[in-house]
Amino acid sequence: MSSRDIYVRGFDESTGKTTPSTTCPDCDGTIRTVDGEQCCEDCGLIIEACRLDRRGPRTFCGDETEKRRTGGPRTVTRHDRGLSTTIGRKRDARGNAIPSKKRRQLARLRREHDRARFRSKRERNLAHGLGGIDRLTAQLDLPRSVQEQASSLFRTAQNENLLIGRSIESIAAGCVYAVCRINDVPRTLDEIASVATVGEEKVRNGYMVLNRELDLPVPPQQPQEYIPRLVSAFDLPCRTERRARDIATEAVEADLTTGVNPAGFAAGCVAVAAAKQGIEVIQRDLADEAAVSPTTVREHRDTLWSFLGR
Template sequence: MATDQTVSSRSTRDASQQSQSTLSCPECSGTLVTANREAHCRECGLIVDENQLDHGPEWFASEADSSRRRTGAPLTAGRHDRGLSTEIGRYRDGQGNTLSGQKRRQLNRLRREHRRSQWRSKRERNLATGLGEVRRLVSALGLSDSLREQACSLFRRAQKEDLCRGRSLEGVAAASVYAVSRCNGLGRPLEEISQVATCSRSQLECAYSAMNTELELPTAVPQPKSVLPRLATELGAPDEIQYRALELATIAANVGITTGRHPHGFAAACLYRAGQERGWMTSQQELAAVSNTSPKTIRAHRDTLLEVLEDQEKG
């Protein structure tokens, strides 16, 4: 109660000091009006003060409930019940106190029964298993939370269209992550996702092919500039080399020579050419190992890129 009185007295004191310091407009000496967290002049419209701090409480209490309880975590598509399920603790209560042995045994029994009654059907249980695999893959690949939500929503859509029937749940989950990365223009190859997935690459490709056909995914064509940052990071290339390689990839995309070519191989060729121009030497074997291509492919793309650069210099 004393805290509330202190906050209210502080806000009243700040408001009185502000009203005394801004009684008139500094431009035309007009009357100031305070509305929507800003003070402006009524005559000339000059904004004197804006984005004022609200020193009041950040909670709102009603007459029926005067407590300061929050509503909990927001809804998420990453869980089968949107995050509304109850989670029973293990060793400590809500106040942080250690539970006794008898209370822990009781909570273990409650947790077991709660786990058995958590899913109303086998379909919901499969959904929880698939979404858990999606969250694990996103965490292992270091993707953002927004991509995690998109992948979980895509898995829900695939299950709704009965694409999980006859296929591995882990394969559909990995395909959802791969499809989201491709739709957002990220350079995540199948090899990288299959290495952290618990399914085989054939299961991943089969599930992705079915999802791409049935769901009509807006898959973007992979470009060399989308995979360049990852290759440059793995090689430890300097920033100037990466910027020059991005310029070369943009020039090649504008001309149209990247169409129908392996994006990783062409990105490696851009890095190799940028390194030659800036004096950063790296072998073709290293580039081929990182980009999962061959040195012959890198040399062929490099020669094509050199022809375009020579034509631009002549023109």
């Protein structure tokens, strides 16, 4: 068998991609290869994906024809975009123990390296803010995409001189909250303030500054965004979640959610849905999970009962 026959359906190690075939085996559509993955343009069927590339990460220096393998890709989550140096401590790259004399020398190098990491106070503030965003997203268990978008938003805020006279932590927390709002990730101000080093009022001020000065595309929050988290917290069945979503949708269409806390209204929808299905849920526990008072949950519950015609 010739090498051509192998690469018609196999993996081409010289390019890191699978060679394209002619037609889709499912719908006879056109096959295209993108990033080592064959897929059909008509039905979207994935024919074959690129296997492991054991040659390591790549970076392109200017001309893309010159490809060097020099390390991981650049990232906006670091002040130097990931092009930093890490000096070891007790063991070398092969895992061997470093002698004490060499460790003292590395300690001195590490100290001088830390002093020379930042070229200006502006860069030091950027590193401080990006570090705060990294910590917040990790403690809130947010996806990597949220951290990257929040880091880019913090860089934009610094370029627009929004950090002058304001706390770096408040702007960093405001960036995380703004990105959560933009991507429909249900996180309240109280949740972000609980893990931030500043209070809720400063987090709110930081978000308002970003929203006002940068004109962020923040959509209004809807109660439906908070229902899955509340249902999951109390291990309620799927039918309760569906019923709560239907109630919330009807309430939104009737303009009952105007000017109310969406998390508290979602708690009221869950309480009504659980009561209709004979499931007991304590209002205080719902209020604690939604970061509102039990009175708020009770008021929304009564409003929904009247709206649904109990």
